[in-house]
Amino acid sequence: MKKLWMILMVMSLSAFASQDDFVFITVGTDAVQSTEKNLLDTQTIKVNSDISVMKVHKDDIDIMSYMMHGEFKRCGGFMVHDSKEEALNVLADNEVRKYAKQSNFAEYTITEENRVQTIMSHINEFSIRSTIIKLSSFKNRYYKSQTGLDSQNWIKSTWEKISANRNDVKVEFYKHKKWPQPSVILTLEGTTKSDEIVVVGGHADSIAGYWGREKARAPGADDNASGIATVTEAIRVVMDTGY
Numbered sequence: 001m002k003k004l005w006m007i008l009m010v011m012s013l014s015a016f017a018s019q020d021d022f023v024f025i026t027v028g029t030d031a032v033q034s035t036e037k038n039l040l041d042t043q044t045i046k047v048n049s050d051i052s053v054m055k056v057h058k059d060d061i062d063i064m065s066y067m068m069h070g071e072f073k074r075c076g077g078f079m080v081h082d083s084k085e086e087a088l089n090v091l092a093d094n095e096v097r098k099y100a101k102q103s104n105f106a107e108y109t110i111t112e113e114n115r116v117q118t119i120m121s122h123i124n125e126f127s128i129r130s131t132i133i134k135l136s137s138f139k140n141r142y143y144k145s146q147t148g149l150d151s152q153n154w155i156k157s158t159w160e161k162i163s164a165n166r167n168d169v170k171v172e173f174y175k176h177k178k179w180p181q182p183s184v185i186l187t188l189e190g191t192t193k194s195d196e197i198v199v200v201g202g203h204a205d206s207i208a209g210y211w212g213r214e215k216a217r218a219p220g221a222d223d224n225a226s227g228i229a230t231v232t233e234a235i236r237v238v239m240d241t242g243y
Contacts, residue, residue, distance in 0.1 A: 022055050024087040027078035031068060038067050045084065046091060053087045066210040075203060075223065115243075122237040131158075131229035132221055135204075140218035141181075142208035148181040155204060155228065156184045162236045169239070181205060186235060200234065202227035 024045070027035065029052045036042055041057035056064060061080070068077030081087040134154065138147040156171055163169040168189045173182040184204065190196075206220025219225070 021058055023058055023061070024081050024084045025054050025056055025064075025078045026051050026081065026087050026090045027054060027068075028052075028072070028074075031072055031077065034067060034071055035064065039063060046088060048091045051091060053084075053091060055084070062213075063210050066207065069207050075207070119237050119241050119243060122240055123233060124236075127236065128226075128229045128233045131232050132225045135225035135228060136219035136221045138219070140208040140212075140214070140216050141204060141206040141220055142214055142216065142218065143179045143181040143205045145181075145208070145214040148205055152182055152184055152204060155232070158232060159184065159186050159235060162232075163239050166239055188238070200231060202231055204228050 022041070029047055029050055032044055032047065032052050032054065035054060035056070036044065039056055039060045041060060043055040045053040045055055064078060065076060068074045079090075081090075135141065135151060138151045139145075140147055141151045142148045152173070156173065159171045163171065163186065166188075169186065171184065171186045174185055175182045203224050206218045206223060206225075208214070208216035208218040212218070
């Protein structure tokens, strides 16, 4: 009886939601049915062969992320848009997306093989493993938890240490307005082509589950401590070889 009452309470509250409480997302069409099943306040706006537009309640974004992660093995797995029109434009650009899939990403010639091989010879497996172990030692790295903040502090201080001898490198936080966990950005200034930027990244938080959140045990060794460990080792060898 308690469970039924809780469901009725949630449904009654949803009736008072305003339009400002909703966002428009694009998501893989294969996930539309599950989204409709798992979220109370959702509406499918338009369906395409591979991408669909849906309207969901802001408070359900965490549930959506949890569902996509558990059922479809996707981190996130959807995009939130500023407006309905912006989301629909993604579907309207279907021909552009088809062209992008068929076209070459870039035309280039490999010229730095010797430099890359030299740098790769400095990679240390133990260093990568140590980073994974450290990041996994936090109870979780949930983006709203204190341990999520602490883990980012550790990443920032680690990147500062391994780049301390380079005056062309800076490490800084990017602070977000809606949650306490910041992003960590390391910038290595190049000497030519100042208008070109290469981005290497990954997500440092761990999925703590919708019900557990701050209290959950979520070490995230391969989601995504291993990714951050790879980026960290890349930074270290670039710094050590003077690239």
